[in-house]
Amino acid sequence: MEKWYLMTVVVLIGLTVRWTVSLNSYSGAGKPPMFGDYEAQRHWQEITFNLPIKQWYFNSSDNNLQYWGLDYPPLTAYHSLLCAHVAKFINPDWIALHTSRGYESQAHKLFMRTTVLIADLLIYIPAVVLYCCCLKEISTKKKIANALCILLYPGLILIDYGHFQYNSVSLGFALWGVLGVSYDWDLLGSLAFCLALNYKQMELYHSLPFFCFLLGKCFKKGLKGKGFALLLKLACTVAGSFILCWLPFFTDKEQTLQVLRRLFPVDRGLFEDKVANVWCSFSVFLKIKDILPRDIQIIISFCFTFLSLLPACVKLILQPSPKGFKFTLVGCALSFFLFSFQVHEKSILLVSLPVCLVLNEIPFMSTWFLLVSTFSMLPLLLKDGLLLPSLVTVMAFFIACATCFSIFEKICEEELQLKSFSISVRKYLPSFTFLPRIIQYLFFLSVITMALLTLMTITLDPPQKLPDLFSVLVCFVSCLNFLFFLVYFNIIIMWDSKTERNQKKVN
Amino acid sequence: MAALGIAAGSANWFTALALGVTLLKCLLIPTYHSTDFEVHRNWLAITHNLPISQWYYEATSEWTLDYPPFFAWFEYALSHVAKYFDPEMLKVHNLNYSSSRTLLFQRFSVIFTDALFVYAVYECCKCIEGRKSGKELLEKPKFILSVLLLWNFGLLIVDHIHFQYNGFLFGLMLLSIARLFQKRHVEGAFLFAVLLHFKHIYLYVAPAYGVYLLRSYCFTAVKPDGSVRWNSFSFVRVTSLGLVVFLVTALSLGPFLALNQLPQIFSRLFPFKRGLCHAYWAPNFWALYNVLDKVLSVIGLQLKLLDPSKIPKASMTSGLVQEFQHVVLPSVTPLATFVCTLMAVLPSVFCLWFKPQGPRGFLRCLILCALSSFLFGWHVHEKAILLAILPLSLLSVEKADDASIFLILTTTGHFSLFPLLFTAPELPIKILLMLLFTIYSISSLKTLFRFASPAFICYFLCFCWLLSFKTSRLYVCCEGP
Numbered sequence: 001m002e003k004w005y006l007m008t009v010v011v012l013i014g015l016t017v018r019w020t021v022s023l024n025s026y027s028g029a030g031k032p033p034m035f036g037d038y039e040a041q042r043h044w045q046e047i048t049f050n051l052p053i054k055q056w057y058f059n060s061s062d063n064n065l066q067y068w069g070l071d072y073p074p075l076t077a078y079h080s081l082l083c084a085h086v087a088k089f090i091n092p093d094w095i096a097l098h099t100s101r102g103y104e105s106q107a108h109k110l111f112m113r114t115t116v117l118i119a120d121l122l123i124y125i126p127a128v129v130l131y132c133c134c135l136k137e138i139s140t141k142k143k144i145a146n147a148l149c150i151l152l153y154p155g156l157i158l159i160d161y162g163h164f165q166y167n168s169v170s171l172g173f174a175l176w177g178v179l180g181v182s183y184d185w186d187l188l189g190s191l192a193f194c195l196a197l198n199y200k201q202m203e204l205y206h207s208l209p210f211f212c213f214l215l216g217k218c219f220k221k222g223l224k225g226k227g228f229a230l231l232l233k234l235a236c237t238v239a240g241s242f243i244l245c246w247l248p249f250f251t252d253k254e255q256t257l258q259v260l261r262r263l264f265p266v267d268r269g270l271f272e273d274k275v276a277n278v279w280c281s282f283s284v285f286l287k288i289k290d291i292l293p294r295d296i297q298i299i300i301s302f303c304f305t306f307l308s309l310l311p312a313c314v315k316l317i318l319q320p321s322p323k324g325f326k327f328t329l330v331g332c333a334l335s336f337f338l339f340s341f342q343v344h345e346k347s348i349l350l351v352s353l354p355v356c357l358v359l360n361e362i363p364f365m366s367t368w369f370l371l372v373s374t375f376s377m378l379p380l381l382l383k384d385g386l387l388l389p390s391l392v393t394v395m396a397f398f399i400a401c402a403t404c405f406s407i408f409e410k411i412c413e414e415e416l417q418l419k420s421f422s423i424s425v426r427k428y429l430p431s432f433t434f435l436p437r438i439i440q441y442l443f444f445l446s447v448i449t450m451a452l453l454t455l456m457t458i459t460l461d462p463p464q465k466l467p468d469l470f471s472v473l474v475c476f477v478s479c480l481n482f483l484f485f486l487v488y489f490n491i492i493i494m495w496d497s498k499t500e501r502n503q504k505k506v507n
Numbered sequence: 508m509a510a511l512g513i514a515a516g517s518a519n520w521f522t523a524l525a526l527g528v529t530l531l532k533c534l535l536i537p538t539y540h541s542t543d544f545e546v547h548r549n550w551l552a553i554t555h556n557l558p559i560s561q562w563y564y565e566a567t568s569e570w571t572l573d574y575p576p577f578f579a580w581f582e583y584a585l586s587h588v589a590k591y592f593d594p595e596m597l598k599v600h601n602l603n604y605s606s607s608r609t610l611l612f613q614r615f616s617v618i619f620t621d622a623l624f625v626y627a628v629y630e631c632c633k634c635i636e637g638r639k640s641g642k643e644l645l646e647k648p649k650f651i652l653s654v655l656l657l658w659n660f661g662l663l664i665v666d667h668i669h670f671q672y673n674g675f676l677f678g679l680m681l682l683s684i685a686r687l688f689q690k691r692h693v694e695g696a697f698l699f700a701v702l703l704h705f706k707h708i709y710l711y712v713a714p715a716y717g718v719y720l721l722r723s724y725c726f727t728a729v730k731p732d733g734s735v736r737w738n739s740f741s742f743v744r745v746t747s748l749g750l751v752v753f754l755v756t757a758l759s760l761g762p763f764l765a766l767n768q769l770p771q772i773f774s775r776l777f778p779f780k781r782g783l784c785h786a787y788w789a790p791n792f793w794a795l796y797n798v799l800d801k802v803l804s805v806i807g808l809q810l811k812l813l814d815p816s817k818i819p820k821a822s823m824t825s826g827l828v829q830e831f832q833h834v835v836l837p838s839v840t841p842l843a844t845f846v847c848t849l850m851a852v853l854p855s856v857f858c859l860w861f862k863p864q865g866p867r868g869f870l871r872c873l874i875l876c877a878l879s880s881f882l883f884g885w886h887v888h889e890k891a892i893l894l895a896i897l898p899l900s901l902l903s904v905e906k907a908d909d910a911s912i913f914l915i916l917t918t919t920g921h922f923s924l925f926p927l928l929f930t931a932p933e934l935p936i937k938i939l940l941m942l943l944f945t946i947y948s949i950s951s952l953k954t955l956f957r958f959a960s961p962a963f964i965c966y967f968l969c970f971c972w973l974l975s976f977k978t979s980r981l982y983v984c985c986e987g988p
Contacts, residue, residue, distance in 0.1 A: 003645075005946055005947065005949075005950035005951075006645070006950075008946055009943055009946060009947050012939050012940075012942055012943040012946070013943065015935075015939050016531070016936065016939045016940060016943065017531070017534065019935045019936055019939065020531075020534035020535060020537075020538070020936060021534065023537045023538060023932055024537055106932075107931075110931055110932055117935070141643070141645065388533065388536065389534060392530045392533045392534055393530075393534075395526075395530055396527065396530045396531075399523055399526050399527060399530075400523075400527075403519075403520065403523040
C-alpha cells in the first residue's frame with residue numbers, strides 16, 4: 001500500500017508506548033507470599049520446564065495447585081515451556097524448581113517483558129495491521145488512523161505490559177480468526193480461533209458468534225451441497241486442532257477431566273472480587289451469593305446470558321455478514337461479561353477487541369466504550385501502581401480518536417447507525433428525534449462521573465466502614481454504562497436491515 | 508458539541524502533535540536518568556539555600572554550577588515549586604537524593620518548560636513557505652516540520668531520558684530565528700542574548716548572529732550589485748541592538764560584577780582543564796585525531812620506533828578532569844582548537860557578509876558555525892550536534908538539497924547519541940524512537956520532494972564511518988591504560 005511508511009511509524013509508536021508502560025511496576029511486585037500474575041507466569045514456566053506433562057495440572061508435592069496452579073488450556077502451558085527454555089539459556093535460577101519462588105530482579109523483569117513484546121509483535125500487531133489494510137471503502141489515511149487508535153487502546157496495553165498477562169496472544173489469534181472468516185478463508189480462520197480458544201478458555205465468549213456465522217454461511221451455500229462440505233471441513237479443522245493441542249492430555253480420561261476442572265472451576269461462585277458485571281453490582285442491593293444456592297445461581301446466570309445474546313446470534317445465522325459478525329461478537333462478549341459466571345474484570349478485553357474492530361463504523365460510541373472499559377479496571381490498575389501510565393495512555397487514546405475520527409462531529413442518527421431504529425420508533429412516536437442529543441448528554445454524564453470517581457479514588461481515603469466503597473462505585477458505574485452499550489449494540493444488530501445496506505451501496 | 512467538534516477535530520493537528528509528544532514524554536518518566544539529574548538537583552539546592560555570593564563558589568558536590576547566571580535564576584525559580592514536592596531534595600548535603608517525588612518534579616519541570624519549545628516550533632511553522640498549498644495535510648511542509656522538530660529523537664532522549672533542559676533553550680533559539688525571519692530583529696537579538704546567558708554553548712553560533720545583524724539590519728540599504736552601502740549605516744539600529752545586549756548582560760552578570768566574582772564565573776563556565784574530549788567522545792575531528800595518534804603509537808611500538816617507558820599513562824576518556832598528551836602527533840591546546848574552529852567558520856561568515864541571502868542565508872551560516880564548532884571545538888559533548896540538526900530542519904522542508912543533507916546529518920547525529928543510553932531497559936526505546944524518526948523523516952521528505960531514493964550509498968558510507976569510529980574508540984579504551 002502507499003504510505004507504508006506511515007503504517008510503520010504507527011506500529012513503532014504502538015511498540016514504544018507498550019515498552020515504556022512496561023517499565024512500570026507489575027502485579028504483585030514485592031508482595032510476598034502470593035505476589036501476583038507476574039509470579040504466576042514465572043511459576044508456570046518453572047512447572048512446565050521441570051515437571052513431566054502428566055503432572056502439570058495435578059496437585060503434587062512438586063506442584064502445589066494452591067500456589068498459582070495452571071488454569072489455562074494447554075497452549076498457554078506450551079508457551080510457558082518455550083519461554084522457560086529461553087530462560088534456562090539466560091539464567092536457570094529463574095525457573096529452578098521450588099527455589100525460584102518469588103524470584104524478582106531487574107534482569108528477570110526485562111526478560112518477562114520481552115516475552116510479552118515478542119508475542120505481541122508476532123501475533124497481535126500483524127493481525128491489527130492486516131485488518132486495517134483490508135478494510136473496504138475507506139481511504140489509506142483512515143486505515144492508518146484506525147490502526148493507530150486500535151494499537152493505542154489503553155486497556156490491553158496496561159494489562160499486558162503493566163499488570164502482566166499474555167492477552168495479546170489469545171486476542172491476536174481471535175483477530176486472525178475474525179480476519180479469516182470475514183474474508184472467506186473459513187478454515188484458516190477457524191483454525192486460528194481454535195488456537196485462541198486453546199490459549200485462554202475465556203475466548204469461549206467469542207465462540208458463539210463464530211459458530212453462528214460459519215453455520216449461517218453453510219446454510220447460505222445450501223446444506224445439500226457446498227454448505228455441507230464446508231460444515232464437514234470446519235468440523236474436521238476444529239476437531240483436528242483440538243486434538244493436536246490436547247494430545248498429551250487425551251491419553252487418560254482422568255487427565256482430560258482434571259484439565260477441565262482447572263479450566264472451569266464451577267465451585268468458585270458467581271463472582272469473585274469486584275467486577276463490573278450485573279451480579280456484582282446487583283449484590284450492592286441484594287446479596288445474591290448468600291441467598292440463592294449454587295446451582296440456582298448457575299442456572300440464572302446461564303438463562304440471562306443466553307437470553308440476552310440469542311436474538312443477535314439467530315439473526316447472524318439467518319443473515320451472515322462480516323459487519324453483523326463483528327457486532328454480534330461485541331454483543332455476545334458483552335452479554336457473557338455482564339451475566340456470566342466467575343467473570344474477571346480483565347475479561348472486558350474480550351469485548352474491547354471487537355469494539356476496536358468497529359471503531360471506523362461508529363467512532364464516537366466505540367471510543368466511549370473503550371474509555372469506559374479501561375475505567376472499569378481502575379481499581380486493579382491502581383493496585384498495581386500504574387496510575388501515571390493509565391492516565392497518559394487514556395489521554396493519548398482519546399486525543400488520537402478525537403483527531404483521527406473527528407468523533408464529536410459524528411453524533412447524528414446516521415453516524416450512530418440508529419437511523420432505521422429511529423424511523424421505526426417514529427412510526428409510533430413522531431417526535432422521537434432527540435436520540436442523538438440524549439446520547440450526547442449521557443456521554444458527558446458518563447465522562448464526568450468517571451473523571452470524578454477517578455479523582456476521588458486517587459485522592460481520598462474511603463470511609464472506614466466501607467473500605468471498598470470506591471471499587472464498588474467504579475464497578476457500579478461501569479456496569480450501568482455497559483448495560484446501555486448492550487442495548488445499543490443489540491439495537492444496531494437487530495435494525496441493521498438489508499435495505500439499509502443496499503441504500504448505502506446505492507449512495 | 509459541534510463547537511467542541513470543530514475545536515477537537517480538523518483544525519488542530521498541531522495541538523494533537525504537541526499533546527501526543529507531551530504524553531510520550533510523560534511515559535518516559537520512569538526511564539534511566541544520568542548524573543545530570545543529580546547535577547540539577549544540586550543546583551536547585553544551591554540556589555535555594557545559599558546567597559548569590561556563594562552560588563559559584565559552592566563545591567560540596569562535584570557537580571558545581573557551570574552555567575551562566577540566568578540558568579541559576581531559573582533553578583532558583585524552580586526550587587520554589589520544588590519545595591511543595593519534596594523539601595528534602597533542596598538540602599545541599601543530600602547528595603544523589605532521588606525520591607519518587609523528586610523524580611516526578613524534575614521530569615515534569617522539563618516537560619513543562621518544553622512549552623516554550625512548542626511555541627517556538629509554532630512560530631517557525633509560520634515562517635516557512637508552504638509549497639503547493641491545498642495538498643493533503645500529511646504532505647504539507649508545516650506538518651512535516653512540526654513533526655521533525657516536536658518529535659525530534661535527539662531532543663527526546665537527551666531531555667527526557669538522559670535528563671537536561673535543552674527543550675526550552677532550543678525554544679529560545681528557534682524563536683529568535685523565527686523573529687529574524689519575521690524581520691523583528693531587535694526581538695531576535697534580545698532572545699539570543701538571553702539564551703547566551705542561559706547556556707553559553709550557544710556562543711558557537713554567535714558569529715552568525717553578529718555578522719547577520721550588523722550586515723542586514725544595521726546597514727539599511729544595499730547597492731544594486733548586492734554589496735554593502737556604507738553610508739546607510741544606521742546608528743539608531745546599532746545602538747538599539749547594543750543597548751539590548753548590554754541590558755541583558757548587565758542583568759545577568761551585574762550582580763556578580765558587583766561582587767567581583769567574574770573571574771570565578773568565567774573559570775566555571777569555561778573549564779579548559781577538562782580536556783580535549785569529553786568522556787563519551789563526540790564524533791568530531793579530535794576523536795579521529797586521537798584514533799590516528801593511537802594507531803600511530805601502536806604501529807610505532809610494534810616497529811620499535813617508540814620507547815614504551817616514555818608513553819604517558821593518562822587516559823583519554825575519564826570523566827571529569829583529564830589532561831593527556833598525544834604520543835605521536837602534536838598535542839592540541841585550546842588555542843589550537845579555537846584557531847581551527849575560526850578557520851572553519853570564516854568561509855560561511857564571509858559569505859554572510861558579502862552575499863547575504865536574507866534570513867535563510869543567516870540560518871545556513873548558523874548551522875555551519877554550529878557544525879564547525881562541533882567538529883573542532885574543545886571538550887565538545889556529542890549532544891551539541893543538536894545545535895546543527897534542529898535549525899537544519901527548518902531548511903530541510905523547503906529545498907531538496909537541504910533535505911538530503913539534513914537526512915544524512917540527522918541519522919548519523921542521532922545514532923551518535925546512542926551511547927548516552929546504555930542501560931538494557933532503554934535499549935528498545937532508543938531503537939524504536941530512532942527508527943520512528945528516521946523512517947518518518949526519510950519517507951516524508953522523499954514524498955515532499957519526490958526525489959529518487961536517497962543515495963543509500965551515502966548513508967551506508969556514513970554508517971560505516973560511525974561504526975568504525977565506535978569500534979576504534981572501543982579499541983582505544985581497551986588498549987588504554
